[in-house]
Every structure is written in structure tokens, then in C-alpha cells.
Amino acid sequence: MNLGEIEQSLREAGLTPRGAFHPAAGDDLPPLAAQTPARTLVLAGHAGPRMWRAFDAARAGGAMTLDEWSARVLSELAARLGARAVFPFERPYLPFQRWALRAEACHPSPLGLLIHPDYGLWHGYRGALLFAAAIALPPPERRASPCASCADRPCLSACPAGAFDAAGYDIAACARHLACMPEPACMDSGCLARQACPVGRDYRYAPAQARFHMQAFRLNHVQAGDRKAGKTQRT
Ligand code: B12
Ligand code: SF4
Ligand code: SF4
Structure with missing residues (x-):
């Protein structure tokens, strides 16, 4: 099994390969099984319309959440490839953003989301496959952060609730705004701070x-009033 074959399997399942790395101390990977450490992590996510098409078609056959779809697709793939699948919604949380910084050319953005030079802020992670073998990998792709040359930082001033400042993301301010009626524009177009970023516009989510x-x-973190108590995030 080589990386190209694994990546092709991810694409066929509706996912986007998001890089891979050989774990080192401090990466906090769970083992495959007792006494069996993971020697390769392959990250799976979404960017562009492929995942939405696959998920939307699958849920037409019976209601399911995006987390349930991710778990089904990646667990089947893991069984076929002899890997272990792990997920961003598992508790305790696994450090998916830290892994992404190791796996591909992503960088932290002022919004807390990672920014990718091509996808901008319009991407996410659906899971990772852990392999016992040290699979041959290409050298890591390193590209500059788009934020480093973005003098105006429009993402920081676009939120109508003022949820972003130098201190970070004010979850409560965002939650209060999303609970307003009539529904705020963010509910239809997606987060306006994210929309304001000029990078990766071709990858913006369809309505x-x-x-x-x-x-x-909103359902998981706003209406439920349960931002601390462990509801599953279905991004
Ligand atoms: C808990 C959580 C939240 C919480 C709290 C975030 C916080 N302040 O810590 C809340 C509910 C607020 C949240 C919000 C969002 N989140 Co969130 N979240 C998570 C989750 C499940 C766990 C984070 C964690 O504690 N990790 C454990 C630590 C050990 O991992 P780490 O990589 O070392 O930690 C990093 C993060 O904590 C990050 N971080 C710190 N502060 C913030 C603030 C924000 C807003 C974000 C997104 C990240 C972030 O920095 C750390 C170092 O890199 C992750 C999935 C995951 N397993 O990581 C998704 C995750 C970070 N979220 C994600 C997303 C997309 C969102 C939303 C945009 C959801 C949406 N609407 O679609 C929003 C952003 C706000 C908005 N207005 O839309 C994506 C980010 C993808 C990317 N491009 O980077 C992730 C990776 C989930 C995924 N399936 O891809 N999230
Ligand atoms: S608007 Fe500029 S600073 Fe904000 S995320 Fe996009 S590139 Fe980075
Ligand atoms: S979803 Fe709307 S209210 Fe929340 S941070 Fe984004 S722009 Fe602000």
C-alpha cells in the first residue's frame, strides 16, 4: 500500500487527502493497538465540493449527521486498508489542527481556523488514518502563510457581533448573534469573518x-446552551 493508493481511496470515498506525516514525540497519536504504535498518519478532510456531494447523496438514503457519515466512510476504509480511523469529534479531543500543521502547508489564522494557501479558510478535517507501517512520504510542502502578507486583515473587522479581537474568538458574542431573530446573514452565507478573507474564494461553501x-x-453550541458540556461538533 503506497500513499498514492491511500489518497485515491480517500477521493473515491468523497474525501480530500490532507497530507501525511511520520509521528514524532509530542504529536500525541493514539496507538493502533496495545504495543502497536502508529508510524504514519494520513489526514482526511474536505476542500471543494466533493465531500458535500458524497454526503448529501448518502443522507438522501436515510438521515445521518456529517460525523456519522465520516465515521462510516473512514471506518470502512480503515478496515480495508489495515489502518485505524480516528476522528476530530472523539473525546478526549485529538489535536487535529496540530496534526494538520505537520501534514500540509497550513498556518494558524487570526480566526482560530487554519488557513491553507489554496483553500483559504474553506476546509476542515473529517478524520485520520493511522498505519503501523512507515509509508514512504514526499518531503513536506512548505508555503508561506497568506496572513503574513495580508496588511488589512479584513477577517478581523467583518463580524457583526465583534467576536474577534486581539484576545481571540468570543464564543458567547457569536452565540448571542446567531440566536437572534430574524436570522442573521451568517446563517445563510456562513461566518461573515470567514467570508471576508480574500484567499481561496473558489473553495467557499455552496449555500x-x-x-x-x-x-x-448553532444547534450544538448555541441553542443547546452547551458549549462546555461535550456536545458533538458537526462541522
Ligand atoms: C472544541 C472545538 C470548537 C469550540 C471551541 C474552540 C476553542 N476556543 O477552543 C467551538 C464550538 C467554539 C468551535 C467553533 C468552531 N469550529 Co471548532 N473545533 C473544536 C474541536 C472539536 C476541538 C478543539 C480542541 O480542543 N482540540 C484539542 C487540542 C489539543 O487540539 P490542537 O490541535 O492542539 O488545538 C488547537 C485548537 O484548540 C485551536 N484553537 C484555539 N482556539 C480556537 C478557536 C477557534 C474558533 C478554532 C476553530 C480553533 C481554535 O488551537 C489549538 C492549537 O492549534 C476541533 C476538532 C479537534 N479535534 O481539534 C474543531 C475544529 C478546530 N473546529 C473547526 C471549525 C471549522 C469550527 C467552526 C468554523 C464551526 C463551523 N461553524 O463550521 C467554528 C468557528 C467559529 C464560527 N464562528 O464559525 C475545525 C477547524 C478547521 C480548520 N480549517 O482549521 C476543526 C478542526 C473541526 C474539523 N472537523 O475540521 N470549535
Ligand atoms: S483576511 Fe487576511 S489575515 Fe484574515 S485569514 Fe484571510 S489572509 Fe489571514
Ligand atoms: S458566525 Fe457570524 S457572529 Fe459568529 S463569528 Fe462568524 S460573523 Fe461573527
């Missing part, structure tokens, strides 16, 4: 996907 993510976010 149905943007609304789906915002509804899931």
Missing part, C-alpha cells in the same frame, strides 16, 4: 453546505 454547517454549529 446549502454553508447553511448546513451553521445550523449544526
